[in-house]
Amino acid sequence: MPQLEIDVIVFDVLGTLVDEPAGIRAGIRELDPSLNDSRVEQLLSLWQQHIDREQRCVLDGVRPYLPSDVLDLEAARLVADVAEVDDPAAVSALALSGRRLPPWPDTVAGLARLAERFPLIGLSNASRSALLGLNAHAGLRWHQALSAEEAQTYKPDPAVYQLAVTVSGRPPDRLLMVAAHAWDLRGAQNLGLRTAYVARPVGDPPTSSDEFDLHAGDLAGLAVQLDDV
Known part of the structure; x- marks a missing residue:
């Protein structure tokens, strides 16, 4: 050593x-309990890709710094749109899953x-x-x-x-x-x-x-x- x-x-x-993936995964299941495991994993990947991409944009100077709360809300809206969930309260709850x-x-x-x-x-x-x-x-x-x-x-x-x-x-x-x-x-x-x-x-x-x-x-x-x- x-x-x-x-x-x-x-x-x-x-x-x-x-x-982190377990917490976001749980939030996605709460968003729509009818989602099967495969669909949950697809939506989790979509969330992760958005966060990674947007943080890289900040690092590269493509967009100004935004705190993780903003990026999480963007990811939650993206996931909800793809899952066809139109419930602002549910989207807000999903955005906060990164704190659980x-x-x-x-x-x-x-x-x-x-x-x-x-x-x-x-x-x-x-x-x-x-x-x-x-x-x-x-x-x-x-x-x-x-x-x-x-x-x-x-x-x-x-x-x-x-x-x-x-x-x-x-x-x-x-x-x-x-x-x-x-x-x-x-x-x-x-x-x-x-x-x-x-x-x-x-x-x-x-x-x-x-x-x-x-x-x-x-x-x-x-x-x-x-x-x-």
Whole structure:
């Protein structure tokens, strides 16, 4: 294991600590309980593609920054239109499903264990209000929760990771970024943060060219590795 000197742990939230697809999937089922599994998955993919595309448009300067709440509402309207659901209240409820995401089984206990040794920062592309809601729903424990909304952009823009560096008051290489998305860890690396990949079913696995400091199957495994730091 690489020799690390870590003062603060920074966690991605969506996908890393909470099962985002499961929450959106549940919202789609509530939108129209008659949908079969295949149709739900199609609509979930439509939602995800919209969010990914529009965040990329913000990063590329094609459209101005809009918080995740706006993009979620756009995605909800798109899904409702395709599902032929014309109920504004149902669309609004679907748009808020991103605040009702279940934690992974190891998340709550893993954060509690790590919080005994390190300050923990949550760093998410979710808006301030969405982050507050999903943290409360999933029971996530933080010493600080930061939204990309503060930087008016989205990860992997370096300005988002800089939020954690600034708040911590520590050099970037004393922060450990933990994520289930290789693209997120690459963004953190570009600013000099140390990195830890945690495997999740919905994540973005590393490629053969990625060189992250730590790899773990879950937060318990990460904690064991950090016990030696």
